[in-house]
Amino acid sequence: MDLRQMTREAEVFLLDMDGTIYLDETPIGDMKNTLQVLRRAGKKLVYFTNNSSKTAEEYENKLKRIGFWEEGDFVYTSGMATAEYLKEFYPEKSVYLVGTDVLKENFRQYGIRLTEESPDVCVLAYDTTLTYEKLKKINRYLVEGAVYIATHPDAVCPSKEVFPPDVGSFIALLKVSSGREPDVICGKPFSAMGDCILRKFSLARNKIVMVGDRLHTDIRFGVNNGFHTLLVMSGETTREIMAASPDHAEFVLDSLNDIVKYL
Ligand SMILES: [Mg+2]
Known part of the structure; x- marks a missing residue:
């Protein structure tokens, strides 16, 4: 499957946050617009984090402050996955x-x-x-x-x-x-958090894509759960890290903003 087909067919985008949509609260490129383009194409956006020190509400407030949050978006944390x-x-x-x-x-x-x-x-x-x-x-x-x-x-x-x-x-x-x-x-890269997402959206695994900047958590999580995987090079992973890693993403983009070309 190529990136265009995957992007068109996927219904849920699981978005890692730091390194993927922002860096220390600074949006990566025109991310606000990119997220809007995805929503308009009918994609559900799930902000997806391993950080269990904060609640979904706190993340929602942070995302509102940055200007990313829209009605219909979701936050999912490893703390929520553990509770479930x-x-x-x-x-x-x-x-x-x-x-x-x-x-x-x-x-x-x-x-x-x-x-x-x-x-x-x-x-x-x-x-x-x-x-x-x-x-x-x-x-x-x-x-x-x-x-x-x-x-x-x-x-x-x-x-x-x-x-x-x-x-x-x-x-x-x-x-x-x-x-x-x-x-x-329970959190990334293991399956408990993936099982929660499958229950929540009742979708086939191939309708879900995990987008992240870390190979050994985000991408391994996607692979372990049978989701599509999209690595973005806007955060932690360099070409050198990618070449040496045992984890491989199905698709790689310099940043998530490039996805708009594939919709
Ligand atoms: Mg990250």
Whole structure:
């Protein structure tokens, strides 16, 4: 299949954010117009992130500020995928969540029973309010045998300054202290987040395209889930990284803005 056919037939565009549609909140080229062209062609836009420290509402507000948001767009985070995963596979179970207050509130809205003591399940999210007390607790519960779920595997979080530690770094710490590794990771590149999208839109996999700038998360996610994959060179990936990577995108563009030529 060529890019033109894929672009015309795809119905849902899963859009990574940083490096794909903006860089540190600065739109990449005329992205606002590109997104509008996609919408007018009938495509559903889903802003799709592994960052589980923020809620969909916070992202929506950020996207409004940048000027990208339109009615009918969606935000999907690894935190939401994790909440849905819990509802499906661990209903009624008690959950110890290492996460931000907004994520805790979000989990409660999903009807998840959060606890501080003797949980059935531990969830490790991108907790920018992490404390030693929380580390001690989750470590203990993991050693005691609780189910272990992480929202996503990224080692660091993209930032203007030195990249700060993200969930992947917390996972490494807990592996040393508890000997455990997550039983399930919900975010990109794994399948739980893909399953949520399939349920949400009830579409065939080949009607969905994952667009992103990272090969080992965005593109691997698309491949793992049987979606189309479009790598954009506007972020983290260079030609050198692409040549050396075991992950290969079906299509590559310098930036998502070039897609308008293929509609
Ligand atoms: Mg990115």
